[in-house]
Amino acid sequence: MKKLLYSLVLGGLAMSMTSCLKDDEHFTNFQGVGAVAEIPSSAFYGIEYNQGLPIQTAPTNYSFDVNIASPNPPTQDVTVTLSIDQATLDAYNTANETSYKLLPATLYQVSSLTATVKAGSRLAPINLSFFSGTDKVPDPTAYNEAEYALPIKITSASNNVAVSSNYGIKIIVLKIKNQYDGDYRSVGTFNHPTAGTRTINKDKTLSTVNSTTVQTEYADLGETALMWLRVNPDNTVTLTPKGTANAATVQFGVNKYDPATHAFTLNYKYAGAGGDRVINEVITLK
Template identity: 35%
Template sequence: MKLSIRLISLLALFLSLGIGMVSCLKDKDYDDGLIQSTHGSNPKMIEVKVNASSASNFLGLVFDPVNRDTTLNFIPVNLATANSAPEDIKVTLTQKNSLVTDYNAANGTDYQIPTANMFTVLNAGNVVTIPQGSHTGYLQVKFKPSDFAGAWALGYQITAVDKSGYTISGNLSSGIVAIVAKNQYDGLYTSVGYFEHPTSPRAIDLEDLALTTVNANTVNRLIGDLGAASGSMNITVNANNTVTITPGAGNTGTVASIANLPTVGIYNNTYDPATHTFYLRYGYPNPGPTRIVTEVVTLQ
């Protein structure tokens, strides 16, 4: 059965390992150009387009860890033209594990590659059909989310097109999709605290702050009250309920050094499982941070 899932940008979650919440990959979203790249006129380009906002063509999917079969439109294959396909186009994909290992090396993530018994590809021979009259076909997979505790990812590359007159995209010939079972810290939180800033010091009072699963004991979130363009941070809950704060994947500039800071009062970088509350103090750039955030972050 299909599950409802949430869509998150790569930068904020799954860039961290990159996994985040996503919504179902609906055919209409792709055909309307909401997720795939903008349709051009020439040449007739065939592409993998899992995430229009990710230069690395990476998408993170987070699921409730249920023990039941889930079927998913996993890898979209797109005809990037103004007009829909004039004929059925059969596109062969090949699993390419080096896409995942290279992504890990470039982003400081640690996605594992699922073994063959953890998922089933439903397309015979890994062949995706872009139907006549459409722009997009899908590689479909079946799996049980409960098997994916931790952080896992699969990479696929276009290796053949059965019709002449079509060109495999140079930049978008491959894509990576991560699968992660939602951890116990995932959810929407309130945040109350203060942002020490050299030019704009301010109180923090947020609702609906999303903490999204990265792996079994790590979540990703935005920094303080900043937006996604300013990067993200990972919060790892250790066995003793202390927390470790590290930069989200893809962080650049000063936020690439974001880290825990020493305790001040209640802000001791711990997690209280009884109240589902984080007590945080962190800052950047390091060493010698000039931007310091103290927060109490509580599950709504």
């Protein structure tokens, strides 16, 4: 699904660039714009990505794409080279006031840190495996407390393709899955002051952030609007907006987790033109 989204957006970008009028002073001809190597998931969903790992012997496989952004697909193969880069992690920690530590080499495997984007296409995958069995991780709590991350950086690309200064990196934050991690169903309402009330009825994935917190989609506003749900000792829930979700979100009613039904009851709102947007939803484990 994400790859399809990338392709549709990139295709639309290419069409919009190449369809500009060349002989009109009010339009810009983008056909001479150079190509840039980037990590599209960093552009769409943010540089930091949380990956929850089950306690199992088999490795957890994960992949992401590199992309060649340009008005037209490359006419020659482009080799994109990446690295696991401590300096990138240090800079990210400083900029974001985080304290992630480099994931030990014994806890992951990368099939290759080069990707070849074939002529006529834009995307190529990077494949990784993460280890989280008890043979590698005897103490999941200590693993999570260490706050491990894998910083990946595009270092170069062939055929005069530049490297993106904004989206050439990805920080994969690794956690052993907590008890709230899983696939859920969300039902509820989104009350808009001028557009009326719409129903929320959709699947959501809750992914581990730490031992008490999961991340999921904020209301029904799409994959870039996120929220962190922290379950407190008394099973009340603290909601923190992330991504493109409104930063001024406040609790509006009861926010709680029911361990018997494995359900989050959430009531929250944020201000906008015409009045408050009020969201009520119950997110229940499937």
